Amino acid sequence: MSRRTDQLHLGAFLANSGHHVAAWRHPEAQADASQDFEHFKRIAQLAERGKLDALFIADVVALWGHHLDALSRTARAEHFEPLTLLSALAAVTERIGLIATATTTYNEPYHIARKFASLDHISKGRAGWNLVTSVVADEAWNFGRDQHVDHPDRYRRAEEFHDVVKGLWDSWDDDAFLRDKASGRYFDPGKLHVLDHQGEHFSVRGPLNVARPPQGHPVLVQAGASADGRRLAARVAEVIFVAPQDVESGQAFYRELKEQAAGFGRGADEIKILPGITPFVGRTREEARERFEELQALVDPLVGLRLLADTLGEDIDLSGHDLDGPLPDTPPGQRGSRRDQTIALARRENLSIRQLYLRLAGANPAIGTAEDIADLFEHWFQSYACDGFNVFFPVFPGTLESFVEQVVPELQRRGLFRREYSGRTLREHLGLKRPANRFSQEQTGP
Numbered sequence: 001m002s003r004r005t006d007q008l009h010l011g012a013f014l015a016n017s018g019h020h021v022a023a024w025r026h027p028e029a030q031a032d033a034s035q036d037f038e039h040f041k042r043i044a045q046l047a048e049r050g051k052l053d054a055l056f057i058a059d060v061v062a063l064w065g066h067h068l069d070a071l072s073r074t075a076r077a078e079h080f081e082p083l084t085l086l087s088a089l090a091a092v093t094e095r096i097g098l099i100a101t102a103t104t105t106y107n108e109p110y111h112i113a114r115k116f117a118s119l120d121h122i123s124k125g126r127a128g129w130n131l132v133t134s135v136v137a138d139e140a141w142n143f144g145r146d147q148h149v150d151h152p153d154r155y156r157r158a159e160e161f162h163d164v165v166k167g168l169w170d171s172w173d174d175d176a177f178l179r180d181k182a183s184g185r186y187f188d189p190g191k192l193h194v195l196d197h198q199g200e201h202f203s204v205r206g207p208l209n210v211a212r213p214p215q216g217h218p219v220l221v222q223a224g225a226s227a228d229g230r231r232l233a234a235r236v237a238e239v240i241f242v243a244p245q246d247v248e249s250g251q252a253f254y255r256e257l258k259e260q261a262a263g264f265g266r267g268a269d270e271i272k273i274l275p276g277i278t279p280f281v282g283r284t285r286e287e288a289r290e291r292f293e294e295l296q297a298l299v300d301p302l303v304g305l306r307l308l309a310d311t312l313g314e315d316i317d318l319s320g321h322d323l324d325g326p327l328p329d330t331p332p333g334q335r336g337s338r339r340d341q342t343i344a345l346a347r348r349e350n351l352s353i354r355q356l357y358l359r360l361a362g363a364n365p366a367i368g369t370a371e372d373i374a375d376l377f378e379h380w381f382q383s384y385a386c387d388g389f390n391v392f393f394p395v396f397p398g399t400l401e402s403f404v405e406q407v408v409p410e411l412q413r414r415g416l417f418r419r420e421y422s423g424r425t426l427r428e429h430l431g432l433k434r435p436a437n438r439f440s441q442e443q444t445g446p
């Protein structure tokens with residue numbers, strides 16, 4: 001394959017005191033970061049100094065688990081609502097993209113269309129929507145249901161939800177608002193479009209009461225790993241988050257997804273695939289390794305065992321077992337491939353229970369000098385295994401600082417990353433086209 005001449009795209013996960021499960025206990029971390037807007041402001045401005053494409057906020061509309069003994073040893077039980085936080089951050093940043101997660105399972109499309117259109121206006125074209133179908137089943141209890149919506153239903157609803165949101169964003173032509181004091185006309189009624197959607201899950205008349213977003217549509221992000229999730233991604237996603245194990249599986253996913261997208265009439269460059277990665281950067285490899293080990297040593301065994309239970313399933317009780325002994329025999333899983341992969345890893349590498357949960361806590365670490373990290377990014381990128389990375393910074397602000405000060409300049413030196421933002425919108429950073437209004441298209445014909 002030919003050598004790529006485009007550049008990497010980099011997103012930064014914005015998680016309270018850091019992405020690592022023990023981040024809040026690190027001596028450098030601000031333990032109450034989750035409640036401190038100044039903390040998020042510093043992080044956002046630092047990421048923007050590094051010219052990163054976007055900030056990304058994950059979300060769950062419930063507590064992130066109900067095992068209080070473990071949860072109470074993490075900083076995951078509280079976090080700001082993403083659109084509210086990103087709206088505030090829009091006011092203290094200029095260029096960086098702002099991607100919020102919102103579920104289609106426990107929301108209404110009119111609300112979502114309106115909120116993201118508003119964020120896009122407030123930020124002058126920097127909004128992105130990470131469309132999820134809800135991983136945490138407990139969310140159901142907060143929305144009048146006693147159990148989670150089934151997986152296939154979640155995706156059917158998501159498809160229709162997405163189509164309604166996009167339709168609502170096209171409620172107005174780009175030039176519908178005249179605001180002409182002299183003539184007294186505020187908008188041109190001929191440039192207003194009523195969606196009139198009637199479907200299996202939604203009946204939405206429209207139009208939206210917010211002007212068409214500056215980007216036309218905020219950038220659509222998706223991260224589902226199942227067959228249904230991939231299908232939706234291939235049809236609608238412009239950025240896809242993935243968690244592949246190695247460069248070969250990354251290449252396979254990249255190829256398959258872009259082929260699948262071609263089946264929906266979409267070009268390969270209309271979708272940016274960004275695997276998650278957790279960099280630990282040091283001036284030397286030893287220093288990087290020490291930083292990693294320092295954090296891993298802070299993982300409370302109860303939290304580690306919960307990570308294991310979440311991955312392997314509740315039917316495996318590890319409580320009476322020696323943490324430094326092997327994983328006991330486990331029945332074949334019903335939880336799908338992640339369970340099997342994790343068990344296979346433990347057997348293959350002869351890992352103890354503690355070593356296994358530390359692997360899960362480490363979350364795909366890349367440990368080394370700035371050159372090592374840049375080598376790895378370059379290898380993935382040039383192998384067509386990704387279009388960039390979504391970076392999990394283990395502890396704020398230090399690991400983001402060392403990334404911005406050491407890794408970004410190395411990537412720039414290699415021509416792999418921008419030195420300055422050339423555009424103003426998130427679409428422009430990602431090299432994505434601005435979509436035409438579906439109603440104007442209908443009027444003017446192809």
Ligand SMILES: Cc1cc2nc3c(=O)[nH]c(=O)nc-3n(C[C@H](O)[C@H](O)[C@H](O)COP(=O)(O)O)c2cc1C
Pocket residue numbers: 057058059060101103131132133134135136222223224225226227228229230241242243276
């Ligand atoms: C990198 C990444 C980030 C995700 N973030 C969230 C999130 O913030 N909230 C959520 O409910 N699901 C999140 N998900 C889950 C998916 O978007 C999806 O809803 C879930 O994996 C179930 O779909 P699937 O069965 O197709 O994988 C994330 C997944 C990945 C890979």
